[in-house]
Amino acid sequence: MQTSISSEPAIVAVPAKAARLGAAGYVGVAILVFWLLIAIAGRLVAPYDPTEFVSDEGFLAPSLQFLLGTDYLGRDLFSRLLVGTQLTLVMALIATMIASSVGTFLGVFAAVAGGWVDMALSRVNDAFLSFPTTILGLVIIAALGSHIPVLVITTGLIYSTSVFRVSRALAMDQAQLDYVVVAKARGEGRWWIIAHEVLPNIFAPLLVDFGMRLTFAILFLSALSFLGLGVQPPLADWGTLVRENMTGLTSGVFTPIFPAMAIASFAIGLNLIVDDLATRSGQHIVGKLI
Amino acid sequence: MKGQALFATLILKRAGAGIFTLWFVSILVFAASAILPGDVAEAVLGQSATPETIAALREKLGLTRPLWEQYGDWLFGFVSGDLGQSLASGADVTQLIMDRLSNTLLLGGLTAAIAVPFALLIGLVAATFPGSAGDRAVTIGSLVLVSVPEYLMATILVMIFAIKLGWFPAVSYTTEFTSFGHLFSVMVLPILALSASITAQMARMTRATVLNILGSTFIEMALLKGVSRWRIIFTHALPNAIGPIANVVALNLAYLLSGVVIVETIFAYPGLAKLLVDAVASRDFPVVQSCALIFCASYTVLMLVADVLAILANPRLRRGGH
Numbered sequence: 183m184q185t186s187i188s189s190e191p192a193i194v195a196v197p198a199k200a201a202r203l204g205a206a207g208y209v210g211v212a213i214l215v216f217w218l219l220i221a222i223a224g225r226l227v228a229p230y231d232p233t234e235f236v237s238d239e240g241f242l243a244p245s246l247q248f249l250l251g252t253d254y255l256g257r258d259l260f261s262r263l264l265v266g267t268q269l270t271l272v273m274a275l276i277a278t279m280i281a282s283s284v285g286t287f288l289g290v291f292a293a294v295a296g297g298w299v300d301m302a303l304s305r306v307n308d309a310f311l312s313f314p315t316t317i318l319g320l321v322i323i324a325a326l327g328s329h330i331p332v333l334v335i336t337t338g339l340i341y342s343t344s345v346f347r348v349s350r351a352l353a354m355d356q357a358q359l360d361y362v363v364v365a366k367a368r369g370e371g372r373w374w375i376i377a378h379e380v381l382p383n384i385f386a387p388l389l390v391d392f393g394m395r396l397t398f399a400i401l402f403l404s405a406l407s408f409l410g411l412g413v414q415p416p417l418a419d420w421g422t423l424v425r426e427n428m429t430g431l432t433s434g435v436f437t438p439i440f441p442a443m444a445i446a447s448f449a450i451g452l453n454l455i456v457d458d459l460a461t462r463s464g465q466h467i468v469g470k471l472i
Numbered sequence: 473m474k475g476q477a478l479f480a481t482l483i484l485k486r487a488g489a490g491i492f493t494l495w496f497v498s499i500l501v502f503a504a505s506a507i508l509p510g511d512v513a514e515a516v517l518g519q520s521a522t523p524e525t526i527a528a529l530r531e532k533l534g535l536t537r538p539l540w541e542q543y544g545d546w547l548f549g550f551v552s553g554d555l556g557q558s559l560a561s562g563a564d565v566t567q568l569i570m571d572r573l574s575n576t577l578l579l580g581g582l583t584a585a586i587a588v589p590f591a592l593l594i595g596l597v598a599a600t601f602p603g604s605a606g607d608r609a610v611t612i613g614s615l616v617l618v619s620v621p622e623y624l625m626a627t628i629l630v631m632i633f634a635i636k637l638g639w640f641p642a643v644s645y646t647t648e649f650t651s652f653g654h655l656f657s658v659m660v661l662p663i664l665a666l667s668a669s670i671t672a673q674m675a676r677m678t679r680a681t682v683l684n685i686l687g688s689t690f691i692e693m694a695l696l697k698g699v700s701r702w703r704i705i706f707t708h709a710l711p712n713a714i715g716p717i718a719n720v721v722a723l724n725l726a727y728l729l730s731g732v733v734i735v736e737t738i739f740a741y742p743g744l745a746k747l748l749v750d751a752v753a754s755r756d757f758p759v760v761q762s763c764a765l766i767f768c769a770s771y772t773v774l775m776l777v778a779d780v781l782a783i784l785a786n787p788r789l790r791r792g793g794h
Contacts, residue, residue: 270764291762300789308489308491309493309496309497309610311499311769312493312496312771312772312775313497313500313771314726314729314730314767314768315730316729316730316733316773317729317730317733317748317764317767317768317771319749320733320749320752320760320764321501321504321752321761321764322499322504322762323752324504324751324752324755324757324760325504325505359613367746401621405621405623405734408623408734408737409733409734409737409747410749410753411752411753424623428627428738431627431630431631431642437633438627438630439624439627439631441622442621442623442627443624445621445624446619446620446621449619450615450616450619451618453615453618453619456712457615469759
């Protein structure tokens with residue numbers, strides 16, 4: 183029985199073939215592509231060295247010389263944001279790849295193996311899902327420290343539990359279909375069935391899931407950095423950029439709003455796509471999106 | 473009554489799974505300190521440690537005993553209300569947590585008390601007039617709000633109401649309230665920041681649930697009989713929507729637990745989440761463990777409530793099969 187819903191969605195498999203994006207969806211895609219391009223080219227476009235003190239004054243207002251103004255130490259915020267985007271997205275991308283590969287592997291394996299293997303894996307997975315993700319992350323970081331590999335692997339493993347659920351559910355549907363039953367009757371091995379029959383047929387929805395998971399990873403890593411427990415200075419991802427400039431807020435400068443908007447825009451972009459897909463395929467999004 | 477017995481079994485089973493989950497969570501939280509490179513004694517003594525002082529402190533903290541024994545002691549202490557001493561300040565963890573817990577409950581309670589009715593109301597109104605301007609505003613506005621992380625929401629709120637207008641303080645580090653007005657001015661920004669995303673989410677789900685029910689044949693029947701719009705909503709659709717909506721509310725309150733971590737940090741609000749974050753930064757393990765366990769327990773309970781509500785709401789589950 184699957185009645186519990188985690189605070190993140192066990193997405194709603196959106197049949198990717200049937201889904202055609204509408205205007206809102208394309209806006210979402212454009213936002214995500216924009217950030218991906220910045221992640222790739224940001225370091226080249228950045229007008230200044232992100233660690234260079236370009237001005238004696240911190241918290242300068244945006245100007246032609248410094249497009250987004252300067253940060254609390256007098257560094258160019260625009261350059262820091264461009265370079266920070268790369269760090270943010272690369273960390274999130276690796277974490278999501280870990281989550282997807284581990285989660286899909288175990289999920290599909292559990293579904294195809296069935297019996298006590300499925301039972302055991304699912305129980306353990308449910309137990310991990312019963313942690314609020316932020317708290318689980320905090321406990322692990324308290325033990326292992328805020329090193330980037332720890333952050334990335336922790337994020338990956340935390341989200342692999344949600345991927346496990348999705349991929350297991352998808353694979354369960356497949357396992358009952360005729361061609362899998364026929365393959366079993368033919369005497370094909372478990373791994374052959376996974377690789378040749380099940381995986382190719384659940385690839386599209388898993389790809390949609392990957393996109394959602396990527397955004398969760400970005401939000402999660404940013405939240406950790408914002409709390410001062412993620413990426414440590416002088417490196418900076420989006421969350422760190424918000425945190426380190428937060429002090430300016432009380433003196434009336436709006437510097438932290440720019441990196442905070444970057445994070446929000448990514449989330450909005452993704453939600454536009456998911457919402458569009460969900461309405462178009464006639465499904466309501468069950469569960470919490472962010 | 474066979475049906476009711478099955479129904480009770482189902483809920484008992486779910487509660488049993490909840491207790492098992494809590495037990496598993498306690499092991500995991502405890503294990504986190506066991507995988508700490510070095511151990512707590514080294515962490516406490518830091519640079520000034522000599523092998524002798526480490527050994528002495530290990531003995532004193534009981535770290536030389538087998539792990540399962542330490543775990544047993546810790547769990548027993550937790551259940552009986554003795555959470556040990558903070559490594560950072562030496563203060564009694566139980567005392568530390570009690571002070572903070574009431575503050576967090578105040579913040580969370582007020583947020584829930586405001587967000588839940590408001591979300592249900594706008595969700596219902598949007599569903600009553602689907603496609604109207606109001607409905608579109610709710611749909612689009614909530615989509616944006618759902619995507620806005622708490623710290624952006626908090627930043628914008630502070631920018632407008634604390635800096636530009638100067639109506640409320642930008643930080644809320646006091647909980648010694650002198651009057652209702654004082655309480656309001658201190659709490660209003662944290663509550664707004666915390667409630668924005670869950671209000672949006674709950675409104676969306678309420679709208680979707682009610683619209684879903686409005687599409688069913690018994691509603692069409694009522695419409696054809698000429699029943700008024702409001703009567704259909706309140707006497708036909710709403711009773712059927714209450715179960716799923718209650719489930720959504722419980723899930724969102726569970727989500728509040730994560731949001732509270734961010735919001736308390738931004739506003740320097742002296743709550744349990746701020747205590748946890750500070751303890752993680754200083755690697756104060758007894759405090760981290762206790763706070764984490766409290767958060768996880770609340771989360772598990774809310775999830776349990778959500779599941780039980782889902783069972784209650786779904787007649788197919790109520791009959792114990794599907």
